[in-house]
Amino acid sequence: MHIIYKNQDEIVDPDFRRIIEQKSGAHLDRCYQCYTCALGCPVAFATDFTPNQIIRMVQMGLRDQVLQADLIWICASCETCAARCPNEIEIVKIMDVLRVMSLHKPGKKVKDxxxxxxxxxxxxxxxxxxxxxxxxxxxxxxxxxxxxxxxxxxxxxxxxxxxxxxxxxxxxxxxxxxxxxxxxxxxxxxxxxxxxxxxx
Ligand code: SF4
Ligand code: SF4
Incomplete structure (x- = not known):
């Protein structure tokens, strides 16, 4: 699992969070990083970032890192994270939006x-x-x-x-x-x- 960091040459996209919120209908300001979503995620052991980290990176505007993360493609859409989130954040819808955006972006996608x-x-x-x-x-x-x-x-x-x-x-x-x-x-x-x- 990776630690979130910001590369010196990475551009922070100030609109990224707003776009994701608009497209998914999720309210990211409700997330207080309790880690509950990550604890229940059945694929967290096999990916680079956990769901709560993806939420944090979206809040930070780290568009490139998020769109190249393995988790958005390995996510099984099982809804465990959304069901357990105490703040009813629609993580599965966020993953859907991120997958579509990732298809438009050249670069790494989880193979196949x-x-x-x-x-x-x-x-x-x-x-x-x-x-x-x-x-x-x-x-x-x-x-x-x-x-x-x-x-x-x-x-x-x-x-x-x-x-x-x-x-x-x-x-x-x-x-x-x-x-x-x-x-x-x-x-x-x-x-x-x-x-x-x-x-x-
Ligand atoms: S469970 Fe909800 S509030 Fe807690 S870290 Fe995950 S998204 Fe944020
Ligand atoms: S929907 Fe995706 S991110 Fe959420 S718990 Fe299931 S596999 Fe993990």
């Missing part, structure tokens, strides 16, 4: 996660539900280094056989009855979004 979102939404658009094998193939084709790694292929193969033997993996996709309806919803969302945010 934005791409995984795109593959997932595309499969839901096509079949109205998740198609696990298609997801694995989509991820492999989008990451040629992973495709060429013998170790990764072997690991995935072993896992695939286990899932198949337990009926968790199907060779062919199943289309749900509402697939066309779901497709229209996704297309309508895409039509109303700026180009960079579309669920491709």
């Amino acid at each position: 996660i934005p791409f995984a979102h795109q593959v997932f939404v595309k499969l839901v658009e096509l079949f109205g539900r998740m198609y696990e094998l298609g997801f694995v193939m989509g991820m492999k084709l989008g990451n040629l280094r992973g495709l060429l790694s013998i170790k990764a292929l072997l690991e995935d193969g072993v896992l695939g056989v286990k899932m198949f033997s337990r009926g968790k993996l199907h060779i062919f996709p199943h289309k749900t009855r509402g697939a066309e309806h779901i497709k229209r919803i996704i297309q309508r969302i895409n039509a109303n979004k700026p180009e960079q945010e579309k669920m491709k």
Whole structure:
């Protein structure tokens, strides 16, 4: 876990906090850094910053550090932090806003996660539900280094056989009855979004 610091050459964005508050509807002045959100976060052990630190960095206007933080992409949107926050700060909505802003910003993003979102939404658009094998193939084709790694292929193969033997993996996709309806919803969302945010 990192300690929050401000690099000498980092520009503090005085509008950053206001933009995040406007887009998320959260009131960041209510946060008194009690750390309760961090204590319940199931992914805190695996990330660089905890949720309370992200809130503090937004308050400080550390836009670049926040938009490059691992937590905004590793966050599982489980809502534990928001449910436990004594001041009802909408941390999950803040994470959503930060992810969208991060997509627009060139630089580090946690490897593969934005791409995984795109593959997932595309499969839901096509079949109205998740198609696990298609997801694995989509991820492999989008990451040629992973495709060429013998170790990764072997690991995935072993896992695939286990899932198949337990009926968790199907060779062919199943289309749900509402697939066309779901497709229209996704297309309508895409039509109303700026180009960079579309669920491709
Ligand atoms: S639980 Fe709420 S008040 Fe406490 S540190 Fe987290 S965001 Fe701030
Ligand atoms: S919503 Fe995200 S930040 Fe909050 S507890 Fe869950 S994983 Fe952690």
